[in-house]
Structure formats: C-alpha cells, structure tokens
Amino acid sequence: PFCYPDFNAVTCNLLPDEAAAPQRYDGRRALRASLRRLFAIGSQLSPEVGSSGIEMLETDTFKLHCFQTLTGIKFVVLADPRQAGIDSLLRKIYEIYSDFALKNPFYSLEMPIRCELFDQNLKLALEVAEKAGPFGPGS
Amino acid sequence: MSRPPGRKQENHKISGELFVLTYGALVAQLCKDYEKDEDVNTCLDRMGYGIGVRLIDDFLARSAVKKCRSYSETADMIAQVAFKMYLGVTPTVSCSSAARNEFSLILDKNPLVDFVEELPAERASLCYCNLLCGVIRGALEMVHLPAEVTFLQDRLKGDAVTEIGITFLRKAEDRKHRRNK
DSSP states (O other): OOOOOOSSEEEEEEOSOGGGSOOSHHHHHHHHHHHHHHHHHHHHHOSSTTOOOOOEEEOSSOEEEEEEOTTSOEEEEEEOTTOOOHHHHHHHHHHHIIIIITTOTTOOTTSOOOOHHHHHHHHHHHHHHHHHSOOOTTO | OOOOSSOHHHHOOOOHHHHHHHHHHHHHHHHHHOSSHHHHHHHHHHHHHHHHHHHHHHHHHHHOOOOOSSHHHHHHHIIIIIHHHHHSOOOEEEEOOTTSOEEEEEESOOGGGTTOOSOOGGGTTOOTTHHHHHHHHHHHHHTTOOEEEEEEEOGGGTOSSEEEEEEEOSOOOOOTTOOOO
C-alpha cells in the first residue's frame, strides 16, 4: 500500500496483482494528478443537483473507491473489483488518519504523512480488509 | 516507544483531573508570560484554533454524523454531540438573532473550571476558557462555516451563567478541493 496525502487525498493500493497498478513513482504521481482533476470537475458534471463528487470508479481490472469527508479530505482506495468491505475500510482509514496523523503535534496539515504509527495502523487495517474480501478461487 | 496498534481510548484512560490541572497550568503560565489579559485571551484562542482544525476530523470520524443542513442544526450538534463527547457536558442552545445565525451555548457545568472559584482581581478581563472558543472556531472553519466565537458571559467574572456566543458569518465559497488551515 502507498499513502500520499497530496492535495487532500490519501491513496491506498489494495490490488492483488501489482501489475495492474502503476509501479513507478511517476506513474503514481500521474495517477494522483489525474484523480485530482477528475474529482474537481466530477461534482460539477454530475446530473444530480448537489452531487458530492466521485464515489466509485469501476474498470475491468480495478475499482477505485473515494470517500470524501466534510472537511474536504479525500481517501482513495484502489482495489480488486471483487473486494468487499471497502466502505468500512475507508471509514477505518479516516479514524487512523485522525488519530495518528492529526493528533501528532509534529505533523503539519496537508504535508505528506511520515508518521510511523499511521503507517503501522494503516498496514494492519489493509491486512484485515484483504483477508476479509473475496478474491476468487485459489487466493 | 512503539504502541500496539488500535485506538488509544481502548488502551488507557487519563485522569480527567489531570487534564483540568494541565489546562490550569497552561493558563497560569500564559498569565506569567503576558501582562495584558487580551494577549492571554488571544493566545488561548489561537491554541484552541490549532486544536479545533484537527479535532473536527476526529469528531466526524467517530460520530459519523451527517452534514448539518442549517446553522441551527450545527449549533445543536456542537452542544449535544461534540461537547458531550469531549467534555461530558451538554450546554443548552438558544438562537439569539432573527437572522438565525447567532447562537448561545449556556454551560451549566464546565469541567475546565472545577478548581477555579473566581478570577484574581488583576485578571478581571481574562477569558479563562477561551481555548474552547478557539476550538469551536477552528473546527467550524474546516467544514466551511466561518464563525466568531466568544464568551458572552462568564461565571468566573461574576455573571449568572457561562455563555458562549457563536455567530456564523457568511458561508465560505465552495472549496471542495482545497482545505483551510
């Protein structure tokens, strides 16, 4: 999993097949930049009035889930399309962020999160989510 | 020192009294550092603001509340959910303007002043709990509801009740993809 709180987005990668995700750092940066632009116009393009923006993006190889807080932070998880329990994972990540990033007095808002406790707890939450989700036969 | 993963609340509890004493020590130190009451009040408000901008996400994550649809709902949320969650008290809410953007929170009980009877004579303008005003202001700003928050009445100053006034300013522009600090 990788986490980059870049312009209010924390992105986690929950894919069993690493080849499906951009591997190089540049690929991830391009992904984040594209996501930012997508999200910025998503709510305005929506046919629904008062749309809160993109919540899910589905492709053949992965599903992108986005949870946006009332404070404007976006948590983005990329997962296998068959993976279940992402909603509760997103809420768990919100709790972990509010505990181990925000409550760390040495963490500055909107900077990359380099807090070990955050990483540890996030890793644990991802492991739990991975075990819970159905991956199909033989996983 | 590495802590086992898990929410801190489950691992240990800190004495409430220790928190109140720590707050008192903070105010006492600020009184030594600054001569004027206004400076201490400003400092407390600024510290509170720094707490509020972070605490709001903890509040939203733990309480899982929906977005408030009016200032009135917001004031109720602050009094009945947030105050209850963090200070264990529930102030009474009243709306004090026809425009429905000014509210009062009346605190019957205020745990922060458990050990304080009244202010010393030379600190008559001190807003002892001004940190709370900063917290509320910072938290509201992060959900795009800028507001002015001050103490309107204070039992420590001899008033009948302790009253926090919240005035919601005009709603901030839609900034879904940017955060205020």
